[in-house]
Amino acid sequence: MAGNQEKQLLQFFAGLDDSRRLALLEYAEFLYQRSEKKSPVLTEPKLVPRPEQETVVGAIKRLTASYEMLDKQNMLHELSGLMAQHMLQGRPASDVIDDIEDVFASHYRRLVEKQEL
Numbered sequence: 001m002a003g004n005q006e007k008q009l010l011q012f013f014a015g016l017d018d019s020r021r022l023a024l025l026e027y028a029e030f031l032y033q034r035s036e037k038k039s040p041v042l043t044e045p046k047l048v049p050r051p052e053q054e055t056v057v058g059a060i061k062r063l064t065a066s067y068e069m070l071d072k073q074n075m076l077h078e079l080s081g082l083m084a085q086h087m088l089q090g091r092p093a094s095d096v097i098d099d100i101e102d103v104f105a106s107h108y109r110r111l112v113e114k115q116e117l
Contacts, residue, residue, distance in 0.1 A: 042115050043069050045108060050097070056086045059097040063104045070107050078103045 013021060045067045054062070060079060064072060072079075082099050085091040 042112065045069075045104075050101075054093070054097060056083055056093050056096050056100070059093075059100050063100060067104045067108055070104065070111065075103055075107055 013024060016024065047066045048062045050059070050062070060083075079100060082096050082103070086093055086096040
């Protein structure tokens with residue numbers, strides 16, 4: 001539903017003259033500033049046990065499911081670097097998976113610390 005509303009808003013915006021566009025932006029900013037910015041509810045990770053034989057991609061999928069409260073975009077750079085170490089440099093999957101688990105755990109700890117402030 002939000003996608004349709006965004007398209008509709010963009011159509012309205014495109015149909016306005018410059019002064020009305022500015023007024024619409026000012027009103028949107030006003031509404032945004034008045035809205036309550038709530039932190040997401042922090043839940044405990046539902047840790048799925050690591051299988052004996054696991055691929056790097058499988059580990060990322062497992063940990064994504066375990067740490068569903070995390071924004072994966074924030075970890076993309078780190079995870080893609082680790083994936084490249086495995087695929088391009090031949091680093092053993094088990095070592096890379098250990099580091100991937102550390103990435104997820106550290107991002108979770110940072111989220112907990114941020115919410116405790």
